Amino acid sequence: MSESVVSSVPCPSLRSLHEILPQEPLLMMGAGPVPIPDRVAKANSVVINHLGETMSQVIDQVKSMTRYVFQTNSKWVLGVAGPGSAAMEMAAANLVEPNDRVLSISNGFFSNRMAQMAARVGGIVTEIVTPVKEAANPDWVREHIEKVRPQIITMVQGETSNTVYNIHLKEIGKLAKEYNCLLVVDAVCTLSTMPLKMDEWQVDAVITGGQKGLSSIPGVSLLAFSELAWSKIKLRKEPVVQWCLDAKLAENFWHNNGYHYTAPVSGIMAIHEALKLVCEETLEKRFKRHLRCSLALQHGIEGMGLELFVPPESRLNSVVGIVIPDGLTAEGICHHISHKHKVEIAGSFGQPIVRIGQMGEQCREHNLFRALHALGCTMRDLGVKVDLPTGMAELETYLQSLGR
Template identity: 65%
Template sequence: MIGRVASPASWLVRPLVPSRSDIHVPIMPTSSISTVASAVPCPVVESLDAILPEEPLLMMGAGPVPIPAAVAKANTIVINHLGGAMVKVISQVKTMARYVFQTQSKWVLGVAGPGSGAMEMAISNLAWEGTRVLCIKNGFFSDRMGEMGRRVGARVSTLEVADRSVASLEQIAEAIRRERPEIVTVVQGETSNTVWNHHLKDIAALAKAAGSLVIVDAVCTLSTMPLEMDAWGIDAVITGGQKGLSSIPGVSLIAFSDAAWARVKGRTAPNAHWCLDASLAENFWHNGGYHYTAPVSGVLALHEALRLVCAETLEKRFARHLKCSLALQQGVTALGLQLYAPEACRLNSVVGIEVPEGLTPADVCSHISRQHQVEISGSFGLPIVRIGQMGEQCREHNLFRTLHALGRTMVDLGVKVDLPAGVAALERGLSEGK
C-alpha cells in the first residue's frame, strides 16, 4: 500500500515497501527549502558583451599576445583527454616542441598552468631541502626562481646584477666557484626590465664545467630568438604558451635533459607539489595514462600554435622577430622617446620605453587603451612601459597601429614627440629589413 504524508509537524513519509514501514525518511519542508535557497541571493551580473570594449583590444604588451585563427578555433574543441585522438595530439606536441626547444631529449612535458607553473615544475622537481642553487638575478622574474627554490628548502645564493645590465662571465664564474651550486638558474630574457642575457650559451658552459644543472626561463624568448637546448648544454627550459608561441595563457611547456630527468627520478623524497610532480606527469605525457584531467582545449590550441611555428620555421621566425623589433625601436627613438635597456643587452621580444617626466606608466597605459584600443604594459614599479614583440605581435600592421597610438597618446598627454618621424623610421626599418 502506498503510504501517505504524515502530519506537517513530523515531516515524514512512509516508504513504499510495507515490510519496511518502520523506516522513515525525513523531508525538508517547502518553507525550509526556500529559506536555504535565498540565504545567498542570486546575483545579477553583466554579460561579457557589456564588460568588454566594443572594439577588441590589440594586445601589444608583455603578454598575452594575439592568437591566430587556427589556435582560437582549436581552443573551442573538447575531446576525451584519455582517448586515442588525444594520444596522437600529445605525441605531435612533443615532436614539435623538441624542434622549438632544439633538443633530442624525450622528456618534454606540458603543464596545466602559466609559465610560472612550468618554472615551479622545474624548480620543485630538481631542488629540495639543502640543494645548493645559484640564482642569477637580473630582475623580477629571475628572482622568482630563487624564491621558488627557497620555498622547497634549497640553499639559494643570489648573484645580484645591476638594473639594465648583465653579469660578466668573470662574475658568474667566481660565483660558481664560491657557491659550488648543484643548480644554476637564469633567464634568457628578463621581461621586467627588458634585459637580454646574451651570454646564455657561455653561462651554461661555465655551469656545466662545474657539474651544475642549468635551468633557463625562456618564457618570452622561445621561438623569438635562438635557443639551442642540447648544443648549449641546458638541462631544463621552461616557456609559457601565451608569448612567443602565440597560444592561449594557462598551458605551458617544459623540457628536461637526460641528466635532469635522472635527478628527477633519483630523488628520495616525493615532490611536495602533486600536480607539478614530473614523475606523475610522465604517466599522461608519455604513457597515455591518467594524472589529472588535462586542459584539453588548451593542449589543442598549443598543438596548432606549434604547428604554425614549424610551418614558418625557426629561422624565418627569428628573422621576422628581429626585423620587427629593431624597426619598432627605431620608430620609438625617432619619436623622441628613450629606450630603457642599453643596446648591448636589449631584449628584442619585449621593448622597454622610458616614461617621460611628469607621467606614470599607468597614465600612458590607460590612455592608449581607452583612446586607441591598444594594450601595452607597465612594469613592476619601474618608470617604463613595455611593448611586446612576440609571435603575432610582430606583424607590420600591428606595429604601425601601435606606434601611431603611442605617439598620439604622448601628444594627448602633453609630451612633445615627432610622430611623422617615428612612423617614417618604422617604415624604413621594415623596408630595409626585407
C-alpha cells in the same frame, strides 16, 4: 523535515560578457598575453576525451614539435596545466631537493621569482643580482659558482620586467657543465622569438608559457628536462611535495597515455596549433621576423624622440622598454592608449618604463604601425613633445631596409 530548496545566498544580478568587454577589441601589444591566430582560437574550442587514442596522437605531435622549438632531442618534454610560473615551479620542485645549493642569477622580477621558488622547496639559495640594465657576465657568474659550489643554476633568457636580455646564456651553459651544475632557464618571453638551443647550449631545463612567443592562450605551459636532469629526478630521495607538479606523475600522461589529472584538453589543442604554426613558418624565418619587427619598432620609438630603457648590447627584443617621460606615469599612459586608441601596452614591475611586446603575432607590420602611432598620439595627447611623423617614417624605412 526535508531541506528547503530555496538558496539562502541569492543569485547575483550580472552584466553580460559583451557589456563588460570593450566594444572594439583591444590590440594586445603588452608583455603578454598576445593576439592569437584564428587557427589557435578554433582549436581552443575543441573538447575531446583527455585520455585515449585521439589525445595520444595530439600529445605525440605536441612533444615532437616542442623538441623542435626547444631544439632538444631529449625525451623528457612535459606540459603543465597552469601559467608559465607553474612550469617554473615544476622545474624547481622536481630538480631542487632539500639542502641543494642553488645559485640564482637575478636580473629582476621574474628571475627573482625562480630564486623564491627554489628556496620554498628547500634549496639553499644564493641569489646574485646583476646591475640594472645589464646582462649576467660569465666571469662574474664563474666567481660566484666557485664561492657557492651550486648543484643547480637558475636564470632567465629575457627578463621581461625590465627588458634585459641575457646574451651570454650559451657561455653560462658551458660554465654550468664545467662545474657539474644543472642549468635551469626561464624562456617564458623568449622561446620561438630568438635562438635557444637547449642541447647545444647544455641547458638542463627550459621553461615556457603559451601566451607569449608561441601566440597561444595562457594556461598551458611547456617544459623540457635533459637526460641529466631527468636522472636527478629519478633518483630523488623524497617525493615532490606538490602532487600536481610531480614530473614522474606527469610522465604518466605525457609519455604513457595514462591519467595524472584531467588534462586541459582545449588548451593543449590550442598549443598544438600554435606549435604547428611555428613549424610551418620555421624557426629561422620566425627569428628573422621577430628581429626585423622589433628593431624597426625600436627605431620608430627613438625616431619620435622617446628613449629606450636598456642599451643595445643587453636590450631584449621580445619586449621593448620605453622610458616614461617626465611628469607621466605608466598607469596614465596605459590607460590613455587603451581607452583612446584601443591598444593595450604594459606598465612595469619596479622600473620607470612602459613596455611593448614583440612576441608571436605582435610582430606583424600592421600591428607595429598601429601600436607606434597610438603610442605617439598618446604622448602628444598627454603633453609630451614627440615627432610622430619622423617616428612613423623611421619604422617604415627600417622595415624596408631589412627586406622581408
